[in-house]
Amino acid sequence: MIMIFVRKTTIIDSIKYLLFLGVIITIITLSSANMNYNWQWYRVPGYIISRSADGALIPGRLLTGLALTVKISVISLVLAFFIGMITALFRLSSSFTAKLVARIYLELIRNTPLLIQLFVIYFVISPVFNINPFISAVLALSLFEGAYASEIIRGGITAIPKGQWESAYSLGLNTIDTYRFIVLPQTLKQVLPPLTGQAVSLIKDSALVSTIAIFDLTMAGQSIISETFLTFEIWFTVALIYLVMTVSISAFVHRLEKRSRYDQ
Amino acid sequence: MTSKPIISITDLNKTFPGSNKDLEVIAVKDVTVDIYQGEVVVVIGPSGAGKSTLLRCLNGLEDFDSGSIIIDNIPLNHHHKNRLEIRKEVGMVFQSFNLFPHMTVRENISLAVRRVRKKSLAECETITVDLLEKVGITDKIDSYPSQLSGGQQQRVAIARSLAMNPKVMLFDEATSALDPVMISEVLDVMKNLAKDGMTMVVVTHEMGFAREAGSRILFMDNGEIVEDRKVEDFFLDPNEDRSKAFLSKVI
Numbered sequence: 001m002i003m004i005f006v007r008k009t010t011i012i013d014s015i016k017y018l019l020f021l022g023v024i025i026t027i028i029t030l031s032s033a034n035m036n037y038n039w040q041w042y043r044v045p046g047y048i049i050s051r052s053a054d055g056a057l058i059p060g061r062l063l064t065g066l067a068l069t070v071k072i073s074v075i076s077l078v079l080a081f082f083i084g085m086i087t088a089l090f091r092l093s094s095s096f097t098a099k100l101v102a103r104i105y106l107e108l109i110r111n112t113p114l115l116i117q118l119f120v121i122y123f124v125i126s127p128v129f130n131i132n133p134f135i136s137a138v139l140a141l142s143l144f145e146g147a148y149a150s151e152i153i154r155g156g157i158t159a160i161p162k163g164q165w166e167s168a169y170s171l172g173l174n175t176i177d178t179y180r181f182i183v184l185p186q187t188l189k190q191v192l193p194p195l196t197g198q199a200v201s202l203i204k205d206s207a208l209v210s211t212i213a214i215f216d217l218t219m220a221g222q223s224i225i226s227e228t229f230l231t232f233e234i235w236f237t238v239a240l241i242y243l244v245m246t247v248s249i250s251a252f253v254h255r256l257e258k259r260s261r262y263d264q
Numbered sequence: 265m266t267s268k269p270i271i272s273i274t275d276l277n278k279t280f281p282g283s284n285k286d287l288e289v290i291a292v293k294d295v296t297v298d299i300y301q302g303e304v305v306v307v308i309g310p311s312g313a314g315k316s317t318l319l320r321c322l323n324g325l326e327d328f329d330s331g332s333i334i335i336d337n338i339p340l341n342h343h344h345k346n347r348l349e350i351r352k353e354v355g356m357v358f359q360s361f362n363l364f365p366h367m368t369v370r371e372n373i374s375l376a377v378r379r380v381r382k383k384s385l386a387e388c389e390t391i392t393v394d395l396l397e398k399v400g401i402t403d404k405i406d407s408y409p410s411q412l413s414g415g416q417q418q419r420v421a422i423a424r425s426l427a428m429n430p431k432v433m434l435f436d437e438a439t440s441a442l443d444p445v446m447i448s449e450v451l452d453v454m455k456n457l458a459k460d461g462m463t464m465v466v467v468t469h470e471m472g473f474a475r476e477a478g479s480r481i482l483f484m485d486n487g488e489i490v491e492d493r494k495v496e497d498f499f500l501d502p503n504e505d506r507s508k509a510f511l512s513k514v515i
Binding site: 161163164166167168169170171172173174177181182185186189 | 323324325348351352354355356358360362363364365366375376379380421424425428434
Protein backbone atom coordinates (compact mmCIF):
# COMPACT_ATOMS: atom_id res chain seq x y z
CA MET A 1 0.00 0.00 0.00
CA ILE A 2 2.80 2.40 0.90
CA MET A 3 4.55 1.56 -2.36
CA ILE A 4 1.52 2.43 -4.44
CA PHE A 5 1.02 5.57 -2.44
CA VAL A 6 4.56 6.82 -3.08
CA ARG A 7 4.59 5.88 -6.74
CA LYS A 8 1.39 7.63 -7.56
CA THR A 9 2.02 10.90 -5.79
CA THR A 10 4.17 13.82 -6.77
CA ILE A 11 7.62 14.46 -5.35
CA ILE A 12 6.25 17.10 -3.01
CA ASP A 13 3.81 14.63 -1.57
CA SER A 14 6.60 12.08 -1.10
CA ILE A 15 8.66 14.63 0.80
CA LYS A 16 5.68 15.44 3.02
CA TYR A 17 5.20 11.75 3.65
CA LEU A 18 8.89 11.19 4.54
CA LEU A 19 8.78 14.22 6.83
CA PHE A 20 5.74 12.77 8.57
CA LEU A 21 7.49 9.42 9.04
CA GLY A 22 10.62 11.21 10.30
CA VAL A 23 8.62 13.11 12.90
CA ILE A 24 6.94 9.93 14.15
CA ILE A 25 10.25 8.04 14.39
CA THR A 26 11.95 10.95 16.14
CA ILE A 27 9.15 11.19 18.70
CA ILE A 28 9.34 7.46 19.44
CA THR A 29 13.15 7.43 19.70
CA LEU A 30 13.26 10.56 21.83
CA SER A 31 10.59 9.35 24.22
CA SER A 32 12.15 5.93 24.62
CA ALA A 33 15.56 7.53 25.13
CA ASN A 34 14.03 9.76 27.82
CA MET A 35 12.55 6.72 29.55
CA ASN A 36 15.76 4.79 29.15
CA TYR A 37 13.69 1.99 27.67
CA ASN A 38 15.74 -0.99 26.66
CA TRP A 39 14.21 -2.30 23.44
CA GLN A 40 14.49 -6.05 23.09
CA TRP A 41 12.62 -6.81 19.89
CA TYR A 42 14.71 -9.92 19.31
CA ARG A 43 12.83 -11.66 22.12
CA VAL A 44 9.39 -11.13 20.52
CA PRO A 45 9.48 -13.72 17.67
CA GLY A 46 9.86 -16.52 20.20
CA TYR A 47 6.43 -15.69 21.55
CA ILE A 48 4.92 -15.92 18.11
CA ILE A 49 6.59 -19.10 16.93
CA SER A 50 9.21 -21.17 18.66
CA ARG A 51 11.04 -24.46 18.46
CA SER A 52 10.41 -27.38 20.74
CA ALA A 53 13.24 -29.45 22.20
CA ASP A 54 13.36 -31.74 19.16
CA GLY A 55 13.50 -28.80 16.75
CA ALA A 56 9.93 -28.84 15.46
CA LEU A 57 8.15 -25.52 15.02
CA ILE A 58 5.48 -24.91 17.63
CA PRO A 59 3.19 -21.90 17.99
CA GLY A 60 4.26 -19.40 20.61
CA ARG A 61 1.90 -18.04 23.24
CA LEU A 62 0.83 -15.05 21.15
CA LEU A 63 -0.08 -17.30 18.26
CA THR A 64 -2.01 -19.66 20.55
CA GLY A 65 -3.85 -16.64 21.95
CA LEU A 66 -4.54 -15.41 18.45
CA ALA A 67 -6.05 -18.76 17.50
CA LEU A 68 -8.48 -18.50 20.40
CA THR A 69 -9.32 -14.89 19.53
CA VAL A 70 -10.06 -15.95 15.95
CA LYS A 71 -12.17 -18.88 17.12
CA ILE A 72 -14.22 -16.74 19.50
CA SER A 73 -14.61 -13.99 16.91
CA VAL A 74 -15.68 -16.27 14.07
CA ILE A 75 -18.27 -18.13 16.13
CA SER A 76 -19.58 -14.89 17.64
CA LEU A 77 -19.71 -13.29 14.22
CA VAL A 78 -21.90 -16.03 12.80
CA LEU A 79 -24.15 -16.01 15.86
CA ALA A 80 -24.32 -12.20 15.90
CA PHE A 81 -25.41 -12.20 12.29
CA PHE A 82 -28.28 -14.59 12.97
CA ILE A 83 -29.28 -12.84 16.18
CA GLY A 84 -29.21 -9.54 14.28
CA MET A 85 -31.28 -10.92 11.44
CA ILE A 86 -33.91 -12.45 13.72
CA THR A 87 -34.11 -9.31 15.86
CA ALA A 88 -34.51 -7.14 12.78
CA LEU A 89 -37.32 -9.36 11.48
CA PHE A 90 -38.94 -9.34 14.93
CA ARG A 91 -38.88 -5.55 15.04
CA LEU A 92 -40.42 -5.30 11.60
CA SER A 93 -43.04 -7.99 12.19
CA SER A 94 -46.63 -7.15 12.94
CA SER A 95 -46.64 -9.20 16.15
CA PHE A 96 -46.73 -7.08 19.29
CA THR A 97 -44.85 -9.68 21.36
CA ALA A 98 -42.07 -10.11 18.80
CA LYS A 99 -41.62 -6.34 18.60
CA LEU A 100 -41.57 -6.05 22.40
CA VAL A 101 -39.01 -8.83 22.84
CA ALA A 102 -36.74 -7.28 20.21
CA ARG A 103 -37.13 -3.85 21.74
CA ILE A 104 -36.28 -4.97 25.30
CA TYR A 105 -33.25 -6.90 24.07
CA LEU A 106 -31.97 -3.95 22.07
CA GLU A 107 -32.42 -1.43 24.87
CA LEU A 108 -30.78 -3.71 27.44
CA ILE A 109 -27.76 -4.43 25.29
CA ARG A 110 -27.20 -1.00 23.84
CA ASN A 111 -27.55 0.88 27.10
CA THR A 112 -25.18 -1.15 29.26
CA PRO A 113 -21.41 -1.59 28.92
CA LEU A 114 -20.15 -4.74 27.23
CA LEU A 115 -17.80 -5.39 30.14
CA ILE A 116 -20.74 -5.50 32.55
CA GLN A 117 -22.70 -7.81 30.22
CA LEU A 118 -19.67 -10.08 30.10
CA PHE A 119 -19.45 -10.13 33.91
CA VAL A 120 -23.17 -10.74 34.33
CA ILE A 121 -23.03 -13.70 31.96
CA TYR A 122 -19.81 -15.06 33.42
CA PHE A 123 -20.43 -14.51 37.13
CA VAL A 124 -24.23 -14.69 37.36
CA ILE A 125 -25.65 -16.71 34.51
CA SER A 126 -22.89 -19.21 33.75
CA PRO A 127 -22.75 -20.76 37.27
CA VAL A 128 -26.52 -21.29 37.16
CA PHE A 129 -26.49 -23.09 33.82
CA ASN A 130 -22.99 -24.48 34.30
CA ILE A 131 -21.55 -23.06 31.07
CA ASN A 132 -17.82 -22.66 30.54
CA PRO A 133 -15.94 -19.36 30.08
CA PHE A 134 -15.54 -19.88 26.34
CA ILE A 135 -19.29 -20.14 25.83
CA SER A 136 -19.90 -17.20 28.15
CA ALA A 137 -17.50 -15.13 26.05
CA VAL A 138 -19.13 -16.14 22.76
CA LEU A 139 -22.59 -15.52 24.21
CA ALA A 140 -21.71 -12.05 25.49
CA LEU A 141 -19.99 -10.96 22.29
CA SER A 142 -22.65 -12.26 19.93
CA LEU A 143 -25.51 -10.81 21.97
CA PHE A 144 -23.73 -7.45 22.07
CA GLU A 145 -22.75 -7.23 18.41
CA GLY A 146 -26.04 -8.84 17.33
CA ALA A 147 -27.93 -5.85 18.71
CA TYR A 148 -25.95 -3.46 16.54
CA ALA A 149 -26.07 -5.78 13.54
CA SER A 150 -29.86 -5.93 13.86
CA GLU A 151 -30.15 -2.16 13.56
CA ILE A 152 -27.96 -2.22 10.46
CA ILE A 153 -30.00 -5.02 8.90
CA ARG A 154 -33.29 -3.34 9.84
CA GLY A 155 -32.11 -0.15 8.17
CA GLY A 156 -31.21 -2.13 5.07
CA ILE A 157 -34.60 -3.82 4.94
CA THR A 158 -36.56 -0.61 5.32
CA ALA A 159 -34.45 0.95 2.55
CA ILE A 160 -35.75 -1.57 0.00
CA PRO A 161 -38.25 0.31 -2.19
CA LYS A 162 -41.94 -0.34 -1.46
CA GLY A 163 -42.42 -1.36 -5.09
CA GLN A 164 -40.33 -4.49 -4.53
CA TRP A 165 -42.71 -5.68 -1.83
CA GLU A 166 -45.73 -4.74 -3.91
CA SER A 167 -44.63 -6.57 -7.01
CA ALA A 168 -43.67 -9.64 -4.97
CA TYR A 169 -47.04 -9.64 -3.21
CA SER A 170 -48.94 -9.04 -6.43
CA LEU A 171 -47.27 -12.17 -7.86
CA GLY A 172 -48.78 -14.13 -4.99
CA LEU A 173 -45.55 -14.63 -3.05
CA ASN A 174 -46.08 -14.93 0.69
CA THR A 175 -44.14 -12.86 3.24
CA ILE A 176 -41.50 -15.53 3.90
CA ASP A 177 -40.72 -16.01 0.20
CA THR A 178 -40.71 -12.25 -0.34
CA TYR A 179 -38.09 -11.86 2.37
CA ARG A 180 -36.12 -14.86 1.21
CA PHE A 181 -35.95 -14.19 -2.52
CA ILE A 182 -36.56 -10.47 -2.91
CA VAL A 183 -35.86 -8.41 0.18
CA LEU A 184 -33.01 -10.11 2.03
CA PRO A 185 -30.73 -10.74 -0.97
CA GLN A 186 -30.93 -7.06 -1.85
CA THR A 187 -30.60 -6.01 1.78
CA LEU A 188 -27.48 -8.08 2.41
CA LYS A 189 -25.73 -6.51 -0.53
CA GLN A 190 -26.54 -3.06 0.84
CA VAL A 191 -25.56 -3.76 4.43
CA LEU A 192 -22.35 -5.69 3.77
CA PRO A 193 -20.05 -2.66 4.26
CA PRO A 194 -21.60 -1.50 7.57
CA LEU A 195 -21.75 -5.12 8.77
CA THR A 196 -18.04 -5.42 8.07
CA GLY A 197 -17.50 -2.44 10.31
CA GLN A 198 -19.43 -4.30 12.97
CA ALA A 199 -17.27 -7.41 12.46
CA VAL A 200 -14.18 -5.28 12.99
CA SER A 201 -15.72 -3.93 16.22
CA LEU A 202 -16.40 -7.48 17.34
CA ILE A 203 -12.77 -8.52 16.89
CA LYS A 204 -11.59 -5.48 18.83
CA ASP A 205 -14.20 -5.96 21.55
CA SER A 206 -13.16 -9.60 21.89
CA ALA A 207 -10.08 -8.31 23.77
CA LEU A 208 -12.44 -7.82 26.73
CA VAL A 209 -12.87 -11.57 27.17
CA SER A 210 -9.36 -11.62 28.65
CA THR A 211 -11.08 -10.35 31.82
CA ILE A 212 -12.90 -13.66 32.34
CA ALA A 213 -9.85 -15.89 32.33
CA ILE A 214 -9.77 -16.70 28.66
CA PHE A 215 -6.31 -16.97 27.11
CA ASP A 216 -7.00 -14.93 24.02
CA LEU A 217 -4.46 -12.73 22.25
CA THR A 218 -4.79 -9.89 24.76
CA MET A 219 -4.53 -12.18 27.77
CA ALA A 220 -1.47 -13.90 26.24
CA GLY A 221 0.17 -10.50 25.77
CA GLN A 222 -0.62 -9.52 29.34
CA SER A 223 0.83 -12.69 30.81
CA ILE A 224 4.02 -12.46 28.74
CA ILE A 225 4.52 -8.86 29.88
CA SER A 226 4.05 -9.74 33.52
CA GLU A 227 6.86 -12.27 33.21
CA THR A 228 9.26 -10.41 30.93
CA PHE A 229 8.46 -6.67 31.23
CA LEU A 230 8.63 -6.36 27.45
CA THR A 231 5.72 -3.90 27.77
CA PHE A 232 6.23 -1.86 24.59
CA GLU A 233 7.31 -4.65 22.30
CA ILE A 234 4.47 -7.00 23.22
CA TRP A 235 1.70 -4.38 23.19
CA PHE A 236 2.91 -3.07 19.84
CA THR A 237 2.98 -6.61 18.49
CA VAL A 238 -0.46 -7.42 19.85
CA ALA A 239 -1.87 -4.19 18.40
CA LEU A 240 -0.26 -4.97 15.05
CA ILE A 241 -1.80 -8.45 14.99
CA TYR A 242 -5.28 -7.00 15.66
CA LEU A 243 -4.66 -4.42 12.95
CA VAL A 244 -3.64 -7.06 10.40
CA MET A 245 -6.78 -9.06 11.18
CA THR A 246 -9.22 -6.18 10.90
CA VAL A 247 -7.64 -4.61 7.84
CA SER A 248 -7.59 -7.91 5.98
CA ILE A 249 -11.29 -8.46 6.75
CA SER A 250 -12.14 -5.05 5.34
CA ALA A 251 -10.02 -5.68 2.25
CA PHE A 252 -11.55 -9.12 1.71
CA VAL A 253 -15.12 -7.82 1.93
CA HIS A 254 -14.26 -4.92 -0.33
CA ARG A 255 -13.08 -7.38 -2.99
CA LEU A 256 -16.12 -9.56 -2.50
CA GLU A 257 -18.36 -6.54 -2.92
CA LYS A 258 -16.67 -5.50 -6.14
CA ARG A 259 -16.97 -8.94 -7.65
CA SER A 260 -20.64 -9.55 -6.90
CA ARG A 261 -21.91 -6.14 -7.88
CA TYR A 262 -24.89 -5.83 -10.15
CA ASP A 263 -25.75 -2.46 -11.60
CA GLN A 264 -28.85 -0.86 -10.28
CA MET B 265 -70.14 -12.05 -21.70
CA THR B 266 -70.86 -14.62 -19.07
CA SER B 267 -73.60 -13.92 -16.61
CA LYS B 268 -71.40 -13.96 -13.52
CA PRO B 269 -68.88 -11.14 -13.13
CA ILE B 270 -65.24 -12.08 -12.53
CA ILE B 271 -64.76 -8.95 -10.43
CA SER B 272 -67.60 -7.67 -8.34
CA ILE B 273 -67.11 -4.46 -6.36
CA THR B 274 -69.90 -3.29 -4.09
CA ASP B 275 -70.12 0.02 -2.18
CA LEU B 276 -66.36 0.30 -1.88
CA ASN B 277 -65.03 3.10 0.32
CA LYS B 278 -61.45 4.01 1.11
CA THR B 279 -60.20 7.05 3.01
CA PHE B 280 -56.59 7.91 3.68
CA PRO B 281 -56.47 9.20 7.23
CA GLY B 282 -54.89 12.58 7.89
CA SER B 283 -53.64 14.06 11.14
CA ASN B 284 -57.07 15.70 11.50
CA LYS B 285 -60.46 15.49 9.83
CA ASP B 286 -59.66 18.21 7.29
CA LEU B 287 -56.60 16.39 6.00
CA GLU B 288 -58.45 13.15 5.32
CA VAL B 289 -58.45 12.19 1.69
CA ILE B 290 -61.40 10.29 0.33
CA ALA B 291 -59.79 8.13 -2.33
CA VAL B 292 -62.64 5.80 -3.26
CA LYS B 293 -66.27 6.64 -2.58
CA ASP B 294 -69.25 4.28 -2.91
CA VAL B 295 -67.86 2.47 -5.91
CA THR B 296 -70.03 -0.33 -7.23
CA VAL B 297 -69.02 -2.01 -10.45
CA ASP B 298 -69.05 -5.47 -12.02
CA ILE B 299 -66.41 -6.56 -14.49
CA TYR B 300 -66.97 -9.54 -16.75
CA GLN B 301 -64.58 -11.97 -18.32
CA GLY B 302 -62.86 -10.67 -21.45
CA GLU B 303 -63.66 -7.04 -20.76
CA VAL B 304 -60.98 -4.38 -21.06
CA VAL B 305 -62.03 -1.76 -18.58
CA VAL B 306 -60.16 1.51 -18.90
CA VAL B 307 -60.21 3.72 -15.82
CA ILE B 308 -59.62 7.39 -16.60
CA GLY B 309 -59.98 10.66 -14.78
CA PRO B 310 -57.96 13.56 -13.40
CA SER B 311 -55.04 12.79 -11.10
CA GLY B 312 -56.11 12.29 -7.52
CA ALA B 313 -59.42 10.81 -8.67
CA GLY B 314 -58.73 7.51 -6.90
CA LYS B 315 -58.08 5.40 -10.00
CA SER B 316 -54.85 3.83 -8.74
CA THR B 317 -56.25 3.34 -5.25
CA LEU B 318 -59.25 1.49 -6.66
CA LEU B 319 -56.91 -0.69 -8.71
CA ARG B 320 -54.62 -1.37 -5.74
CA CYS B 321 -57.63 -2.40 -3.64
CA LEU B 322 -58.40 -5.11 -6.17
CA ASN B 323 -55.37 -7.24 -5.29
CA GLY B 324 -55.17 -6.25 -1.67
CA LEU B 325 -52.18 -3.96 -1.89
CA GLU B 326 -54.43 -1.36 -0.28
CA ASP B 327 -56.95 -2.13 2.44
CA PHE B 328 -60.42 -0.68 2.07
CA ASP B 329 -62.68 0.71 4.79
CA SER B 330 -66.06 -0.68 3.78
CA GLY B 331 -67.81 -2.49 0.99
CA SER B 332 -66.83 -5.73 -0.67
CA ILE B 333 -64.67 -7.05 -3.46
CA ILE B 334 -65.25 -10.52 -4.85
CA ILE B 335 -62.85 -11.83 -7.47
CA ASP B 336 -63.39 -15.18 -9.15
CA ASN B 337 -65.85 -16.10 -6.38
CA ILE B 338 -63.31 -15.39 -3.64
CA PRO B 339 -64.13 -12.53 -1.28
CA LEU B 340 -61.17 -10.25 -0.59
CA ASN B 341 -61.28 -9.88 3.18
CA HIS B 342 -59.07 -10.13 6.21
CA HIS B 343 -58.43 -13.81 5.54
CA HIS B 344 -54.81 -13.96 4.49
CA LYS B 345 -55.41 -17.14 2.52
CA ASN B 346 -58.05 -15.49 0.34
CA ARG B 347 -55.74 -12.60 -0.33
CA LEU B 348 -52.95 -14.92 -1.51
CA GLU B 349 -55.45 -16.89 -3.58
CA ILE B 350 -56.70 -13.72 -5.30
CA ARG B 351 -53.18 -12.46 -5.95
CA LYS B 352 -52.42 -15.70 -7.79
CA GLU B 353 -55.26 -14.96 -10.19
CA VAL B 354 -54.74 -11.22 -10.52
CA GLY B 355 -51.59 -9.90 -12.17
CA MET B 356 -50.44 -6.33 -11.74
CA VAL B 357 -48.15 -4.08 -13.77
CA PHE B 358 -46.79 -0.96 -12.12
CA GLN B 359 -45.78 2.45 -13.39
CA SER B 360 -42.24 1.94 -12.08
CA PHE B 361 -41.90 -1.66 -13.43
CA ASN B 362 -40.62 -2.95 -10.06
CA LEU B 363 -38.54 -5.72 -11.55
CA PHE B 364 -36.25 -7.47 -9.09
CA PRO B 365 -32.84 -5.87 -9.79
CA HIS B 366 -30.77 -8.73 -8.39
CA MET B 367 -32.32 -11.32 -10.70
CA THR B 368 -32.01 -11.96 -14.40
CA VAL B 369 -35.02 -11.68 -16.68
CA ARG B 370 -35.39 -15.46 -16.52
CA GLU B 371 -35.35 -15.46 -12.72
CA ASN B 372 -37.74 -12.52 -12.54
CA ILE B 373 -40.28 -14.34 -14.66
CA SER B 374 -39.93 -17.83 -13.25
CA LEU B 375 -39.67 -17.08 -9.51
CA ALA B 376 -43.38 -16.90 -8.74
CA VAL B 377 -44.24 -19.68 -11.18
CA ARG B 378 -41.84 -21.90 -9.31
CA ARG B 379 -42.64 -20.80 -5.75
CA VAL B 380 -46.37 -20.15 -6.01
CA ARG B 381 -47.58 -22.30 -8.88
CA LYS B 382 -45.04 -25.02 -7.94
CA LYS B 383 -44.16 -25.78 -11.54
CA SER B 384 -41.09 -27.81 -12.44
CA LEU B 385 -37.92 -26.14 -13.70
CA ALA B 386 -38.57 -27.39 -17.23
CA GLU B 387 -42.11 -25.98 -17.23
CA CYS B 388 -40.82 -22.67 -15.89
CA GLU B 389 -38.31 -22.47 -18.70
CA THR B 390 -40.97 -23.17 -21.35
CA ILE B 391 -43.29 -20.56 -19.86
CA THR B 392 -40.50 -17.98 -19.64
CA VAL B 393 -39.34 -18.49 -23.22
CA ASP B 394 -42.90 -18.44 -24.57
CA LEU B 395 -43.78 -15.24 -22.78
CA LEU B 396 -40.58 -13.45 -23.75
CA GLU B 397 -41.46 -14.30 -27.32
CA LYS B 398 -44.93 -12.90 -26.79
CA VAL B 399 -43.58 -9.57 -25.49
CA GLY B 400 -40.82 -9.57 -28.10
CA ILE B 401 -37.56 -9.71 -26.14
CA THR B 402 -36.27 -13.27 -26.45
CA ASP B 403 -32.61 -12.22 -26.57
CA LYS B 404 -32.63 -10.63 -23.10
CA ILE B 405 -33.38 -13.73 -21.06
CA ASP B 406 -30.05 -13.63 -19.20
CA SER B 407 -29.87 -9.85 -18.81
CA TYR B 408 -30.37 -7.97 -15.60
CA PRO B 409 -33.12 -5.32 -15.46
CA SER B 410 -30.52 -2.54 -15.31
CA GLN B 411 -29.31 -3.61 -18.76
CA LEU B 412 -32.74 -3.10 -20.33
CA SER B 413 -34.51 0.02 -21.58
CA GLY B 414 -37.64 1.19 -19.76
CA GLY B 415 -39.89 -0.26 -22.43
CA GLN B 416 -38.12 -3.60 -22.26
CA GLN B 417 -38.32 -3.61 -18.48
CA GLN B 418 -42.03 -2.98 -18.59
CA ARG B 419 -42.53 -5.76 -21.12
CA VAL B 420 -40.60 -8.13 -18.86
CA ALA B 421 -42.83 -7.00 -15.99
CA ILE B 422 -45.89 -7.84 -18.10
CA ALA B 423 -44.40 -11.25 -18.96
CA ARG B 424 -43.67 -11.81 -15.27
CA SER B 425 -47.32 -11.23 -14.38
CA LEU B 426 -48.59 -13.31 -17.28
CA ALA B 427 -46.37 -16.21 -16.25
CA MET B 428 -48.71 -16.80 -13.33
CA ASN B 429 -51.46 -17.37 -15.89
CA PRO B 430 -53.77 -14.88 -14.17
CA LYS B 431 -57.48 -14.48 -14.88
CA VAL B 432 -57.29 -10.69 -14.59
CA MET B 433 -54.51 -8.21 -15.33
CA LEU B 434 -54.30 -4.81 -13.65
CA PHE B 435 -52.28 -2.03 -15.26
CA ASP B 436 -51.43 0.94 -13.06
CA GLU B 437 -50.29 3.72 -15.41
CA ALA B 438 -48.01 1.20 -17.06
CA THR B 439 -46.72 3.64 -19.67
CA SER B 440 -46.49 6.86 -17.65
CA ALA B 441 -42.76 6.51 -16.96
CA LEU B 442 -41.81 5.87 -20.60
CA ASP B 443 -40.88 7.95 -23.62
CA PRO B 444 -43.15 7.88 -26.71
CA VAL B 445 -41.33 5.11 -28.62
CA MET B 446 -41.33 2.85 -25.60
CA ILE B 447 -44.95 3.70 -24.84
CA SER B 448 -46.01 2.24 -28.16
CA GLU B 449 -44.01 -0.99 -27.64
CA VAL B 450 -45.73 -1.52 -24.32
CA LEU B 451 -49.16 -0.52 -25.61
CA ASP B 452 -48.78 -2.99 -28.49
CA VAL B 453 -48.22 -5.78 -26.01
CA MET B 454 -51.27 -4.66 -24.06
CA LYS B 455 -53.42 -4.46 -27.19
CA ASN B 456 -52.42 -8.00 -28.15
CA LEU B 457 -53.35 -9.18 -24.69
CA ALA B 458 -56.74 -7.53 -25.04
CA LYS B 459 -57.19 -9.16 -28.42
CA ASP B 460 -56.40 -12.55 -26.88
CA GLY B 461 -59.34 -12.07 -24.54
CA MET B 462 -57.54 -11.23 -21.29
CA THR B 463 -59.70 -9.49 -18.72
CA MET B 464 -57.95 -6.21 -18.05
CA VAL B 465 -58.43 -3.22 -15.79
CA VAL B 466 -56.25 -0.42 -17.08
CA VAL B 467 -55.56 2.91 -15.42
CA THR B 468 -54.05 5.09 -18.11
CA HIS B 469 -53.84 8.52 -19.68
CA GLU B 470 -53.50 6.99 -23.16
CA MET B 471 -56.84 7.83 -24.76
CA GLY B 472 -55.72 6.18 -27.99
CA PHE B 473 -55.37 2.88 -26.18
CA ALA B 474 -58.74 3.35 -24.50
CA ARG B 475 -60.46 3.89 -27.85
CA GLU B 476 -58.66 1.15 -29.68
CA ALA B 477 -58.48 -1.66 -27.14
CA GLY B 478 -60.95 -0.71 -24.42
CA SER B 479 -64.43 -2.12 -24.13
CA ARG B 480 -65.62 -0.01 -21.23
CA ILE B 481 -64.67 3.31 -19.69
CA LEU B 482 -64.90 4.11 -16.00
CA PHE B 483 -64.53 7.84 -15.59
CA MET B 484 -63.59 8.69 -12.01
CA ASP B 485 -63.45 12.00 -10.20
CA ASN B 486 -63.04 12.63 -6.46
CA GLY B 487 -63.18 8.92 -5.72
CA GLU B 488 -66.51 8.36 -7.42
CA ILE B 489 -67.34 6.64 -10.67
CA VAL B 490 -68.92 9.46 -12.63
CA GLU B 491 -69.55 7.51 -15.81
CA ASP B 492 -69.52 3.82 -16.63
CA ARG B 493 -70.03 3.53 -20.38
CA LYS B 494 -69.08 1.61 -23.45
CA VAL B 495 -65.97 3.12 -25.01
CA GLU B 496 -67.58 4.39 -28.23
CA ASP B 497 -70.53 5.93 -26.36
CA PHE B 498 -68.28 7.67 -23.88
CA PHE B 499 -66.04 9.34 -26.43
CA LEU B 500 -68.89 10.31 -28.77
CA ASP B 501 -71.35 11.47 -26.21
CA PRO B 502 -70.19 11.89 -22.61
CA ASN B 503 -73.12 12.35 -20.26
CA GLU B 504 -71.65 14.33 -17.44
CA ASP B 505 -70.17 17.83 -17.37
CA ARG B 506 -67.12 16.55 -15.54
CA SER B 507 -66.35 13.96 -18.20
CA LYS B 508 -66.89 16.54 -20.95
CA ALA B 509 -64.49 18.93 -19.25
CA PHE B 510 -61.92 16.18 -18.82
CA LEU B 511 -62.21 14.97 -22.42
CA SER B 512 -61.86 18.47 -23.81
CA LYS B 513 -58.56 18.75 -21.97
CA VAL B 514 -57.00 15.43 -22.95
CA ILE B 515 -58.09 15.12 -26.57
